[in-house]
Amino acid sequence: MSNATHLFGIGAAKAGTSWLFKFLESHPEVASPAVKELHYFDDADTDTPERALIKRNEEIQQDIVTLELRRLISAEGKKRKLASRIERLKQVSALLELGYSPEAYSEYQQAEAARTNAKLTADITPAYALLSKATLKMMAGLGQTTKFIYILRDPVERLWSNIRMVADARAKSNAEMAKISNRIADSILSGEGHPSFLRSDYAGTLDRLFAAVPSADRLVLFFERLFDQATIETLCRFLMIAPMPAKTHRPVHAGATFPLDDTRRAGLSQLLAPQYAAVEARFGALPDRWQQNMTKV
Known part of the structure; x- marks a missing residue:
């Protein structure tokens, strides 16, 4: 069994x-x-705790069915790649079918590392940012070395991107996406709340993360600086893997674009003012984009 490092990417x-x-x-x-x-x-x-596992396993089973159908009509070389991916998804499904067991989770990750003699395994699940201090502490103790990364983006920009993603999934046109986006923003501003707003509590997540995980095993980065080569080198050192050039100019899963009007931007800035203040108090100077939105508070 491998003694590879395991990484939890907890958002945002x-x-x-x-x-x-x-x-x-x-x-x-x-x-x-x-x-x-x-x-x-x-x-x-x-x-x-098994509820999330059941839901995720249903999604993975559907992915397996889809890939099996694709494999039937693919060229031979593609079939081999799809077969490998299907087999790995079946292994994930087998883990989930065992029920909730942190020990089984850890064993699965170590087996994944041993499969390719890797130094690092990873689970990048932003939903983990909402977990309690006790659960984060338990996760930190799962392996010989377990590390956490938390990426912070300008609070207004992150929330608006999250809102647009939700709206885009529901909408059938750009116009409908814009209407849904504005409706969600208005709901948040009126105090009704929305799941996307829960992910905006940087202060709470940072408090829990810093209390649960030793300083040597946690890294907080700013999205606005994420694509700098210096940040990438810091990331690799933290993860104890060799530095490697990264593609820093290509967005991954970029959301549908639709501008946030000045009135709603000002309202969200005011609502998120405690988050700007908490991050500034903890880390000092903020990226320029953060400071621009802070001036609107």
Whole structure:
């Protein structure tokens, strides 16, 4: 069994986690995850921690069916690649079918590392940012070395991107997407709330993360600086993998574009003012984009 490092990427949602996944997926010292977001611990703080596993397994089973159909009509070389991916998804499904067991999760990740003699395995699931201090502490103790990365994006920009993603999934046209986006923003501004707003609590996540995970095993990055070569080198040193050039100019899963009007921007800036203040108090000077939106508070 391998003693590879395991990484939890806990968000934030719409803050570069897909880019991080793609970067790690292409690194020769990383066991390429079968899926980006495993969602294994989503419900660990509830009385039914297996609920998230059941839901995720249903999604993976559907992916397997889809890939099996594609394999039937693919060329021989493509068939082999699809067969390999299907087999790995079946292994993930087998893990989920065992029920909630952090020990089984850890064993699966170590087996993944041993499969390719990798130094690192990864589970990039932004939903983990909502977990309690106790659960984060438990996760930090799963392996010989377990590390956490949390990427922060300008609060207004992150929330608006998250809102647009939700709206885009529901809408049948750009015009409808714009209407839904504005409706969600108005709901948040009126105090009704929305799941996307829960991911905006940087202060709460940072408090829990810093209390649960030793400083040597956590890294907080800014999305606005994520694509600088210096940041990439810092990332690789933290993960104890060899530095590698990254594709820094190609968006991954970029959301549909639709401008946020000045009135709603000002309202969201005001609502998120405590997040700007908390991050500034903890880390000092903020990226320019953050400071631009802070001036609107």
